Amino acid sequence: MTADSAPEYTTAMQVEDFRRNLAAVQTKIDAAARRADRDPGEVRLLPVSKTVPEDRIVNAIAAGCHQLGENKVQEAKRKHGNLAHLDVSWSVIGHLQTNKAKDVAAFADEFQAVDSLRVAEALDRRLQMAGRGLDVYVQVNTSQEESKYGLDPDEVPDVLRAMPNYSSLRVRGLMTLAVFSDDTERVRECFALLRGLRDRIRDADPALIGDGGLSMGMSGDYELAIEEGSTCVRVGQAIFGARATPDSMYWPS
Ligand SMILES: *Cc1c(COP(=O)(O)O)cnc(C)c1O
Numbered sequence: 001m002t003a004d005s006a007p008e009y010t011t012a013m014q015v016e017d018f019r020r021n022l023a024a025v026q027t028k029i030d031a032a033a034r035r036a037d038r039d040p041g042e043v044r045l046l047p048v049s050k051t052v053p054e055d056r057i058v059n060a061i062a063a064g065c066h067q068l069g070e071n072k073v074q075e076a077k078r079k080h081g082n083l084a085h086l087d088v089s090w091s092v093i094g095h096l097q098t099n100k101a102k103d104v105a106a107f108a109d110e111f112q113a114v115d116s117l118r119v120a121e122a123l124d125r126r127l128q129m130a131g132r133g134l135d136v137y138v139q140v141n142t143s144q145e146e147s148k149y150g151l152d153p154d155e156v157p158d159v160l161r162a163m164p165n166y167s168s169l170r171v172r173g174l175m176t177l178a179v180f181s182d183d184t185e186r187v188r189e190c191f192a193l194l195r196g197l198r199d200r201i202r203d204a205d206p207a208l209i210g211d212g213g214l215s216m217g218m219s220g221d222y223e224l225a226i227e228e229g230s231t232c233v234r235v236g237q238a239i240f241g242a243r244a245t246p247d248s249m250y251w252p253s
Helices: 015-035 054-062 073-082 098-107 117-130 153-165 184-204 222-227
Strands: 044-047 067-070 089-092 110-114 134-139 169-175 213-215 232-235
Touching (some): 015 044, 015 222, 044 067, 054 067, 067 073, 073 089, 098 117, 110 117, 110 169, 117 153, 117 169, 153 169, 169 184, 184 213, 184 222, 213 232, 222 232
Parallel strands (some): 044 232, 110 134, 134 169, 169 213
């Protein structure tokens, strides 16, 4: 989305603000699913709380957000520690440096950005020590942009074949970020590529890809993603409000 076409995202402060924004997003999820002849219940909404301070997150939890996505490990770890008394679990959705695998293994319930076997191995080692398991998605670069993390689509089958070596990791499916563009056809192609890859892998060997989930779609493109088969949309700004920090903080530019 470019600045001039970006929708206005109103900042949610109070519990009722969160309820209203969540209901509006859910209505659009339901409509997009129905357009694609899909059951809206197949689509999980993962609210993304990065940069949002804890006093507002408390209100989001009260409004029903019981799983939250965070891109950066240090921020997620701090929030997990400070909000441990509340009914919320944490999904880390950003690229991981192996030296932070220990932290993710300690507090996260889900990790959506497996982009190398090194990361899988580092996580598994720490999880085995902690006696924990972790739901994971393998991240795929579907836009052929240098500026996106993720495996090349060609690399994905081999990585999935190696995943059973890391028995603490439960593969749930594939994750991607689409190209950031106003050209909806280009965005749609990224999502369709991920779905096609999932379908081919599942046809060849269903055991490789767990639930065969597709984590794709964010505030600017989640309706398109659902039309293309998404089973998990990661939505930040449309629930919490516009972010001041540029997205280049979260992926390489
Ligand atoms: C921030 C982020 C999102 C959500 O983006 P919004 O524009 O706030 O909806 C989704 N996925 C990842 C990996 C992110 O870092």
